[in-house]
Amino acid sequence: MSACGAGVAPLMAIHCRMASCLLLNATWEPLVLLPVRRGIQLVLADRAHAVEVRGSVFRSEFMSIEVPIVAALNEYVRIPESMCTPAASRSNVLVRDDNRCGYCGDKAQTIDHIVPTSRGGAARDWRNVIAACHRCNVTVKQDRTPEEAGLSLVRQPFVPTRSDLVLARASQHSELRAWMRRSGFASAA
Ligand SMILES: [Zn+2]
Secondary structure, three states, X not given: OHHHHHHHHHHHHHHOOXXXXXXXXXXXXXXXXXXXXXXXXXXXOOOEEEEEEEEEEEEOXXXXXXXXXXXXXXXXXXXXXXXXXXXXXXXXXXXXXXXXXXXXXXXXXXXXXXXOHHHOOOOOOHHHEEEEOHHHHHHHHOOXXXXXXXXOOOOOOOOOOHHHHHHHHHOOOHHHHHHHHHHOOHHHO
């Protein structure tokens, strides 16, 4: 069956460029968001099975397969401890905070160090970084603490798990968000 993958690859390249597949561990722990063509390849290789399909089918000269938007590994994969807490990178902080400013709730474009690094605040500590809009961060707060700038946090920053971020990223896709809601994943709320 996997030998047929080469035949279907050109179709995937054309149709799957923008789609995503949520990959779950065998225990249904969210692992990663993949290009949907990669999800199809895992199913074809018998390393995963489809949990939710989109309702469209990829066909090649040799086979056809329903497009998985959620797939689960057939065998459990242990995630190393060092990979369980993701880095507090700019993109990860924006995902954790749903692209919302931690001071006013508007759309965020930047990351703010709550206690500025110039004042001893930790640069890579999840609890010292928050998504912020340009106005709150650059115009109002500048190189000050929230108290000094007259700002207050509308939510407290927290240390997310790897799964938290995977679900947050998945929830940005409407079809995955609908599946997450039906399946009881809290982050889909
Ligand atoms: Zn703001």
